[in-house]
Amino acid sequence: MECSKDEMIEMFELMYTMRRMEITCDNEYKARNIRGFCHLYDGQEAVATGIQYALDQGDSWATSYRCHCVALARGGTVSKVVGELFGAIDGYSKGKGGSMHMYNKKENFYGGAGIVGAQVPLGAGTAFANKYKAKPGEPMNVAIACYGDGAANQGQIWESANMCNLWKLVRCSKRRRSQDWNKREQNHSQSYFTILPLLYTIAHDLLHRKQPLRYGNLD
Ligand SMILES: Cc1ncc(C[n+]2csc(CCOP(=O)(O)OP(=O)(O)O)c2C)c(N)n1
Numbered sequence: 001m002e003c004s005k006d007e008m009i010e011m012f013e014l015m016y017t018m019r020r021m022e023i024t025c026d027n028e029y030k031a032r033n034i035r036g037f038c039h040l041y042d043g044q045e046a047v048a049t050g051i052q053y054a055l056d057q058g059d060s061w062a063t064s065y066r067c068h069c070v071a072l073a074r075g076g077t078v079s080k081v082v083g084e085l086f087g088a089i090d091g092y093s094k095g096k097g098g099s100m101h102m103y104n105k106k107e108n109f110y111g112g113a114g115i116v117g118a119q120v121p122l123g124a125g126t127a128f129a130n131k132y133k134a135k136p137g138e139p140m141n142v143a144i145a146c147y148g149d150g151a152a153n154q155g156q157i158w159e160s161a162n163m164c165n166l167w168k169l170v171r172c173s174k175r176r177r178s179q180d181w182n183k184r185e186q187n188h189s190q191s192y193f194t195i196l197p198l199l200y201t202i203a204h205d206l207l208h209r210k211q212p213l214r215y216g217n218l219d
Contacts, residue, residue: 003207011053011206015045018069021078025068025085034085037099041069046206048073051144060126062110062119063146065100070146075107108141117154120145124160127169143169 022042029038041048044066052073055061063070068081071092084091085099092102093112100114110126113119123145134140151157163169 007053011049014052014073015049015206017078018042018045018048018072021072021081022068025082028085034099035087037065038085039064039066039068039099041066045069047146050206051146055144056141058108058130058141059143060108060110060123060130060141061144061146062113062123062126063144064116064119064148064151065112065114066148067100067102067112071102071104071109071112074109075104076102076109117147117151117156120147120151120154120157121160124164124169127164128167131167131169 019042022040025034025038026040026042028034048069051061061070061074068085071081072078076092080090080092081102082091084093084095084097084102087095087098089095091097092104097103097112100112102112103109108126110122111119113122123143127143130141130143145160147154147157
C-alpha cells in the first residue's frame with residue numbers, strides 16, 4: 001500500500017471537512033435556509049477521498065447529483081459548495097445549479113447530474129476525449145464516472161458500457177446504498193461487477209478505494 005503519513009493526514013482532514021460541511025448543510029436545509037434539493041454525501045467521504053488521491057490532475061471525473069464532496073475533493077472550497085446551495089453568485093455554478101449541479105472544468109470535474117445515470121455517458125465521453133487527446137507514448141488520463149446502484153439498471157449505463165468496451169475505455173465505480181430504489185424488485189442482479197468490467201472495491205474503506213484505482217490508472 002503506497003500511502004505516506006502526510007498523505008494520510010491530508011486525507012483525514014479532507015474527510016473531516018466533508019463531514020462537517022455536510023452536517024452543516026443538513027442543518028441549514030432542515031432550517032429551510034437552503035431551498036430546493038439537498039443531496040448529502042456524509043458517510044461516503046472515503047469514496048471521494050480515495051478516488052481523488054488515486055487520480056492525477058488531468059484525469060476527469062463525473063458523478064451523480066450527490067456531488068458536494070466530490071466538488072470539494074476535486075479542487076473546490078467549502079465556501080463555493082455551500083455558497084452554491086444558498087444560490088450565491090460566488091457559488092460553484094454561480095448560484096444557478098444548486099445542490100445537484102456543480103462543475104469545475106479547470107479541475108476536470110464534470111458534475112453533478114440531476115438525471116439518474118446521466119453522468120455515465122458523460123464519463124464515457126470524457127474517457128474518449130482523454131484517449132483521443134493522448135500523445136503517442138505518453139500516459140493517458142483516465143475518466144471516472146460514479147453512479148449509485150439505483151442507477152445501475154439504467155439503459156444509458158449499458159449503452160455506455162458497450163461503447164466503452166468497443167473503444168476499450170471502461171472505468172467505473174459502484175456501491176451498495178440506493179436512496180429509495182428497491183434493489184430486489186428493480187434490479188435483476190446486484191453483482192454488476194461480474195457483468196461489466198469493473199474494478200471491485202470496498203466502497204467505504206479509504207485505502208481500499210485509493211489503491212485499486214491507482215492500479216487501474218497505471219495499467
Ligand atoms: C432518470 C431518472 N429517474 C428517476 C429519478 C428520480 N430519482 C432521484 S434519486 C433516485 C434514486 C437513485 O439511487 P442511486 O443512484 O443509488 O443514488 P443515491 O441517491 O442512493 O445516491 C431516483 C430514482 C431521476 N432523478 N432520474
